[in-house]
Amino acid sequence: MGTGRLEAFSDGVLAIIITIMVLELKSPAGEGFQGLLTLTPVFLSYLLSFIYIGIYWSNHHHMLHACSRVSGGVLWANLHLLFWLSLFPFVTRWIGENHYAPVPTAVYGLNLLLAGFAYWVLQQTIIAAEGSNSLLRRAVGRDTKGRASLLLYAFGAAMAFLFPWLSQTIYVLVALIWIVPDRRIEQALVAAPTTPPGPPDP
Numbered sequence: 001m002g003t004g005r006l007e008a009f010s011d012g013v014l015a016i017i018i019t020i021m022v023l024e025l026k027s028p029a030g031e032g033f034q035g036l037l038t039l040t041p042v043f044l045s046y047l048l049s050f051i052y053i054g055i056y057w058s059n060h061h062h063m064l065h066a067c068s069r070v071s072g073g074v075l076w077a078n079l080h081l082l083f084w085l086s087l088f089p090f091v092t093r094w095i096g097e098n099h100y101a102p103v104p105t106a107v108y109g110l111n112l113l114l115a116g117f118a119y120w121v122l123q124q125t126i127i128a129a130e131g132s133n134s135l136l137r138r139a140v141g142r143d144t145k146g147r148a149s150l151l152l153y154a155f156g157a158a159m160a161f162l163f164p165w166l167s168q169t170i171y172v173l174v175a176l177i178w179i180v181p182d183r184r185i186e187q188a189l190v191a192a193p194t195t196p197p198g199p200p201d202p
Contacts (some may be wrong), residue, residue, distance in 0.1 A: 003064045007077055013082050014057050020089040021046055045096030045108075048175060049088050052112070055178045056085060056119065067126050068138040077118070077125040084115040105164045109157030109171060116150050147173050169188075 023120045025046060028035030056078075060081075065076075091111045095104040140146070156170035 003067050003070050003138070006070050006075065007061070007064050010060060010078060010082060011057070013087065013127065014060075016051055017086055018050060018053055018179055021049055021092055024050060024089055024093045036048055038136040040091070041099050042096035045092045049092040051071065051175050052115075054087065056081075056115070059119070059178075063126065064124060066134075066139055067130065068135075069129060071125075071129040073125045074122070074129055076149050081115065081118040081122050084111060084118050087111050088115075100168055102161045105167050106157045106160035109153055109160060109167055112171060112174075113150060113153035113157060118152055123139065129166060131202050132152070145177065149177070 025039070025042060028039055081195065091104070095101075095108045095152045098104045121138065123140065123143075123146075127134055130136065152170050152174050156167040156174075156181075159170070160167040
């Protein structure tokens, strides 16, 4: 089957996730700037999560454009990714309302780790469905940035119990690394031959 329905469904889910996150932003108790300042941690958590959702949306879009067929395994791998992304509103509000306490900070990092791992699983499932010579396989290569991100998420989640500020810095750093558009797939699409991809590996 084609990728159109999968991409449309994923776009809808990500839009709903962002909507839920913004609805979790409550107005301040008072009418002055002091009450507004008390919501700074909540807003910063929302901003970081919004950026992460945007990163996933952008890279998911590029990945599916490098995909020519969708198997049952790809459908379930995509649902696995959407499950972990759907928890973003929960962890975002928890870490924001508790002013970046150790446990919420660790759980936030764990959610980032599991979402990143789910994205990697989806990527590998697509490659398996299209074959080792697929466009996506050539585009991602050794995927050094993706693997490094998973290690940083794990390290950040572990450090949350000792240095929460370090964990938060790591989460922001990884977002900054990914916020720069990833041109690997775009370049592979431009350089790709017009012949269709070969059959999946046995």
